Amino acid sequence: MMRPLMRFPSAVRRDPVVQAWLDAHADALGAIARQWFEALRRCGGDVRELLHDGMPTACVGDAAFAYVNAFRAHVNVGFFCGAELPDPAGLLQGTGRFMRHVKLRPDTAIDEAALTRLIEAAHADAKARLQLEDAMPHSG
Template identity: 60%
Template sequence: MSALFRFPGALRRDPEVEAWFARSDDPVRAMVRPWFEKLRASGPDVRELMHDGRPTLCAGDAAFAYVDAFTAHASIGFFQGAQLADPARLLQGAGKRMRHVKLPWGEPVDEAALEALIAAAYRDMQAREAAEE
């Protein structure tokens, strides 16, 4: 049994994801949009869908990240985040696999460290998929 969370129906561009970001009354969604775009740009095999009400990104069909917006912060979550190196200590959570980065409204973020986590999460998921083939 695979430890990967797979979504064979993920699309290159999902209209439901666009609709989620289009809510004009939610500035936190607008704040997390550039990070979603960085996740989308991780590689040519990135696909997306809505899962549990959150825009979710896959490497191929294996989920590697999601974004979410709350009242005072946004989150970027990584499905295998517990295994990622995090020298800047951005990752939060205590689950067996998942971790997230909280982006509080109006506060700066260590952009270089977050970009490194995004790249690492994508590479990690590609390696996990290759190991299962």
């Protein structure tokens, strides 16, 4: 089943609240979160952001595709439609109906190329879903 997009009309090109969150996480986990949120930002000129549920969230326009969040011992890079993303490297974790995440720890190596491909796939997937959703006739 295709997940409907989570839409956030308040998403902006660069959100000072997101930047404040990134700046406030000054430890090793914060460095990981910043590195990967920057990767989300680099997906294209259509990327917008906001703080959603306390997490820096990246959107294609107003359609959320990924987030980062720092916990006590790890960082998640999460994907709103992650259950449908190709993951040949087996990085994605989670059993939810739609969402998946990659867990990153300061002392554990990660296949950065594979995570970058997941991020690019999530961005492309959200872009395609957005075009489909916007092309559908609206009822009402």
